[in-house]
Amino acid sequence: MTTHNPRFRRLPRTGRWLRGLAGLAVLAAASEILGRAGIVHRDFLPPASTILARAVSLAGDADFLTNLWSTIKAWAIGLAIAIGAGVPLGLLLGGVPVLNTAVRAVIEFLRPIPSVALIPLVSLILGSGLTTEATLIVYAAAWPVLFNTIYGLQDVDPLAKETLRAFGFGRLSVMWRVSLPAAAPFIATGVRLAAATALILAVGTEILSGFGQGLGTFIAQAQQSIDGTKDVLAGTVWAGGLGLLINTVLVTGERRLFRWHGAQTGGRS
Amino acid sequence: MSLLLQIEKVGHSYAGHTALEDVNLEVAEGELVSIVGPSGCGKSTLLRCIAGLVRPSQGRVVLNDAEIEDVPDNLAVVFQDYSRSLLPWLSVRDNVAVPLRRHGKPKAERRAAASEALEAVGLGAAAQKYPWQLSGGMQQRVSIARALAYKPALLLMDEPFGSVDAQTREDLEDLVLQVRGEGMTILLVTHDIDESVYVGDRVAVLSRAPGKVIADLPVGLPAERDQITTRELPEFVRLRAEVGRLVRGGSAPVAS
Incomplete structure (x- = not known):
């Protein structure tokens, strides 16, 4: 039942991959030329081949x-904690409109704070390490989960809920059997x-706290060393x-x- | 026959609009009553009051000698909009099986009952498919099977054939007649005059909003009905004309 608009016809899978790779190849070639021709200084932008070779060799580097x-x-x-907190909270706020209205102001105040701006503050309180990182990640990642859960619930078809209610299912059952699966996408x-x-x-x-362990720490420390750009x-x-x-x-999992x-939204349009 | 459902002086208003006013109707066990009326006369609201989904602002609905306050236990609804009423993430068989959880049956029994109901509506082969892989008429069969598997004391149908093509509509009407033969009590809401007469034991006619029962006509047709000969019978022709006049409110013919 899916409708295909001929102008936006999807390329076959290999075609899409090839185009994606072509884009990368052009980018790599450009950096290669800029680096090798000396237009940009090597210490500033090493050629793509050098970077890639280094990236590959890092796969064998235990450190x-x-x-x-x-x-x-x-x-x-x-991420796991953010999902564990965001989904239930979203179900609560989306399922109880009164609560949603009450909490809205707090959420709208907190949300615009860029979570990156909290890095110094949280590092100051919790030091550097897994706790700080996880705390910041939870704070930043819970928002999209929370909001999408709330919006997903608002989009649930009332008739589907009514049908199950008519069969005698209670509010919580309807939430579990209709609203949650319908909001899942x-x-x-x-x-x-x-x-x-x-x-x-x-x-x-990791980059901002500067020590400890992590990919960011690796990048931050490389920055300090001679010939570290690579x-x-x-x-x-x-x-x-x-x-x-x-x-x-x-x-892939979502698909x-x-x-x-x-199939449903495609057939409805 | 004992009385299953009593609607007593039911009225309902919302947002300053009066949908129903002083509706009285009684339905005996095993009866199929058609409720017919012009669009917007509050038919669907009445059905939602009976289902316990809406609390009427006046009067009361009594099912099996108990006033309906919440959704009653032994009732099923078939809505017009099958595509929204079925759950797209469940297979056809699981859709039919879901309400049976209310009976506390184990999974194997639920599945068996679902398969049986699907066989009964001629969809045994589609059990593993998903609702959106089926045609509209087949989807509505699934929601009818879902209601049948539940074995409710009262089956409510809200314009159940309003969104299917004419051929499918006739097939589904005959399916309902077949179900009625098995002793289920059915209340069918429709705006289609022919349909109300063809499937009904009685036809209750609602007036324009605010809806009110203005006639309660027994259908003197034989229990065995079929799409061609039944519609030729003088009783059918007489009744559909009478119901038609009532639905149009006895108003003068509209000048074209």
Whole structure:
């Protein structure tokens, strides 16, 4: 039942991959030329091949892997807590409109504070390490989960809820059997946004606190050393790759789990 | 026959609009009563009052000698908008099985009952599919199967065939007649005059808003009905004309 607009026809999967890779290749070639031709100084922007080679060699560097693992751990713990807090809170606020109105002002006040701005404050209180990182990640990542849960609940079809109510299901049962599954695609999108934010916060906190362990620490320390640009950029390539991997996994998961969502909205239009 | 449902002086207003006023109706066990009326006469509101989804602002609804205050236990509803009423993330069989949780049956029994109900509406082969993979008529069959599997004392149908094509509509009307033969009490809300006569044992006619029962006509047609010959019977022709006049409110013909 999905409708296809011929002008926006989706490329087949390999086609999409090829185009994505072509973009990367152009970028790499540009940096390669700029570096090798001496237009930009090598210490400032090493050629792409050098950066990539360094990035690959880092995969065999035990020290680097410890750093990477430390970042992933903080990311995972922070994100898990953010989901564990954001979803139930969102269900509560979305399910009880009175509560939502009451809490709205507090939320609207807190939300615009860029979480990166909280890094110095939290580091001051909690020091540097997993606790600080996780705290900041939870704060930043809980928002998209919370908001998408609330909006997802508001989008639930009242007739579906009414049908189950007519069969005698209570409010909580209807929440569990209708509202939560119906809102799940929205919540998943929130989680995907939160996962990206969490990675930014993880690496950002590590860079700003300057010591301890993590991908950000690796980048920050490379910055201090002579000829460190190569390592800084190689570390950045890893951070980007990690983000890309996380996003791909989540998008694929959403497509598989929520096939019904696309089929339904596609057929309705 | 004992009385199953009594609607006593039910009225309902919301947001300054009076949808129902002084509605009185009694339904005996095993009866199929059609409620017909012009659009916007409060038919759906009346049905929601009976289902316990809406509390009427006046009067009371009594089911099995108990006043309805919350959603009653032994009742099922089939809505017009099947695509919104079915849960798209569940397979057809699981959709049918969900309400059976209310009976506290184990999973295997729920599934068996669901499969049986799907067989009864001719959808045994579609059990593993998802609602959105089926045509509109088939989806409405699924929601009818869901109601049947639940084995309610009272089945409410709100314009159940309003969103399907003419052929499917006839098939579904016959499906309802078949169900009625199995002793279920059904209240069917429709704006279609022919349909109200064809499936009903009685036709209750509601006036324009605020809705009020202005006629309660017994349908003197044989229990065995079919789409062609029943509609040719003089009693059918007489009744549909009478109901038609009542629904139009006896108003003068509209000049074209």
